[in-house]
Amino acid sequence: MLSTQSRPVIEATLPIIAERISSITPKFYQRMFAARPELLDGMFSRSNQKNGTQQQALAGSIAVFATYLVNNPETTPETMLSRIAHKHTSLGVVEEQYGIVYEHLFAAIAEDLGDALTPEIAEAWTEVYWLMAQALIKIEKGLYARQANATIYSNWKLVERTATGADSVSFSFEPADDTAATIAKPGQFVSMRMPMADGIRQVRQFTLSNDVESTTRRTVTVKLDVDGEFTPVLHNSLKVGDVVELSNPYGDLVIDTEGAPLVIATAGIGCTPSAAALQTLAAAGSTREITVLHADQEFASWPLREQMLESLGQLPNAKIRTWFERGELPEGLDAKAGYMDLTDSLTADSQVYLCGPLPFMHAVRSQALAAGIPAEHIHYEVFGPDVWLAA
Incomplete structure (x- = not known):
């Protein structure tokens, strides 16, 4: 929870930070990718950067987390943190990367706010950031520990592709190496990583649509986005016998076999x-x-x-x-x-x-x-x- 020193500072500055955070996050990503361009190779989506959804998601999560701490000082927003952690683990986010994000995010905050960012305000928001980061790190370590293997991605070979509906294809994969496969639950997704035309790897998450509890088969069903970067490669170029990288299954939208209607x-x-x-x-x-x-x-x-x-x-x-x-x-x-x-x-x-x-x-x-x-x-x-x- 927030310290007694930081809570009134966050409460007083939350309106301005919440208002400015959507302008700060694009500057943050520009700074981080300029310093660490390798993060765009297999970690962050170029399409989500271009359309602004990644910036919106980050800005919103920071503002919501801070607001929650002010209004509920003894707890944290578990639903939001769980959702973020499942996405992070499917991408292979590790503890050390939170320091990279902190460095460039707070440089962007300082650039945006200028002299209005006093040491007291910077310290309070640093506390908010690391409270959120440590909460995510703890959840993510737990998720990694549950997997049947210690790898982020393993190789899977395309064995079948079947058209279904309009502009949608089901892609079925079997293991291409001896990495132990984690059993999924209905509603979970995997990240798929593939190189694009320029050789830079991109990642997308797809829900498992069939053979969910199998350890020898993964099936995802993907609709073609003609204006996208990833799905045209998947639909038009991936052939039976080709190998892609798939993550372990993640996701907290799991449907039980019993319960209420x-x-x-x-x-x-x-x-x-x-x-x-x-x-x-x-x-x-x-x-x-x-x-x-x-x-x-x-x-x-x-x-x-x-x-x-x-x-x-x-x-x-x-x-x-x-x-x-x-x-x-x-x-x-x-x-x-x-x-x-x-x-x-x-x-x-x-x-x-x-x-x-x-x-x-x-x-x-x-x-x-x-x-x-x-x-x-x-x-x-x-x-x-x-x-x-x-x-």
Whole structure:
């Protein structure tokens, strides 16, 4: 918790830091990459730097952490820290790198605030930074210790690629070396690292969509982003027999086989954790009450449709409702035109899981809250930097 000396300083300066942090973080990244360009090779995403989402996520997490310490002096925001730690470990972040971030972040703060950054303010915010860093380091060390191996990445060979939906492909990999594989849980993701055209390695996280608990196979389903850097290489260049680097599985959006009524609401490629969870639930013979809600542009665009419907057919207490923006509605399926509506899909004790584009999740979460679902019963997954959690 914050020291008695720092707490009033943070409380007094939080408004200005919160206001300026979104201007500070771009300067921080510019400084750090100028001094340590190797961090862009296999650690940080150039695309997320270009579109600003990484800067937004960092700025928001710092402001939220400081605000939480002021309002809850005896605790820390465990949900936010856990989410960040899982992303960090999938990328191979280590304790020593927090010192690098501190050096360049506080140089950027000093540049931005100038003479307004007194020694007292700098000391107080240094305390905030290291409280957050040490909390993350502790969680990350625990996550690393749970893995079946001591490596960040291991080599996996592409053995199958299958088109599914519109512009989506499922890629299945098998081990290309003797590194022990960690068993995943439904809803978790792996980081994939590959060299781009200029030889610089880039990393993206993808949810495991099939074979989740296998140690001899990893399957991810990826939608093509024609304007992106990574997925065009994956879709257009990766051939059966090629080898990529995959991390151990991470992620705290894990769905249990038993418990309160489960509602899974997804849109587009956001159905990947849903598909994995349903397959795992079916294999376990789950009798949990499950409602799957899926929205897509049209029926033919729905990725992993066959896998999801097959799993649902094996779950005695599961049902599905779908919404499509255009095209003919399929027969034999509870399908409607337009956008998702949670009406009649929720009960007071429902556990709700969301995955899809941010506007979709904002809308569906608002519906769930309006229906009386407690915020702590609404879980979600964001692909890429989590700009929503910090908000």
